Amino acid sequence: MIQFHLIKFNKKTFNIEAKILIEKNLEFKKIQSIIIDQLSAKFSFEERQFGQNVTLGEIMSTIQKVKGVIAVDVDKLFETGRRPQLNDVVYSSLQYSTRVRNNPQVDLLTINSDQGMVVTEIKQ
Numbered sequence: 001m002i003q004f005h006l007i008k009f010n011k012k013t014f015n016i017e018a019k020i021l022i023e024k025n026l027e028f029k030k031i032q033s034i035i036i037d038q039l040s041a042k043f044s045f046e047e048r049q050f051g052q053n054v055t056l057g058e059i060m061s062t063i064q065k066v067k068g069v070i071a072v073d074v075d076k077l078f079e080t081g082r083r084p085q086l087n088d089v090v091y092s093s094l095q096y097s098t099r100v101r102n103n104p105q106v107d108l109l110t111i112n113s114d115q116g117m118v119v120t121e122i123k124q
Contacts, residue, residue, distance in 0.1 A: 013112035017076040043111035
């Protein structure tokens with residue numbers, strides 16, 4: 001017999017604003033679309049763990065891996081609903097309630113897919 005517990009979780013989202021420098025002769029809109037798709041996939045419900053933080057390094061690495069991107073400048077990384085600013089980490093939590101034994105209170109932190117990704121071009 002396998003025993004498991006069903007728990008509720010708090011859905012939290014984060015936003016980013018970044019500027020990118022791309023190779024000459026590439027269409028910015030295409031690269032921008034690929035970046036948004038990659039960020040959406042990497043920071044989706046299916047890919048994240050309960051209580052997993054999001055780091056600036058993860059964001060930059062995801063964008064930098066897109067073919068044609070030369071440089072990335074992340075201006076803002078913040079929890080949705082908080083003051084827009086640049087954070088090194090957006091924190092999620094995994095805590096156990098003292099009121100109910102073994103009742104975890106967890107966050108699942110994903111990217112805000114509803115206008116939470118602003119990617120603009122650095123002009124050469």
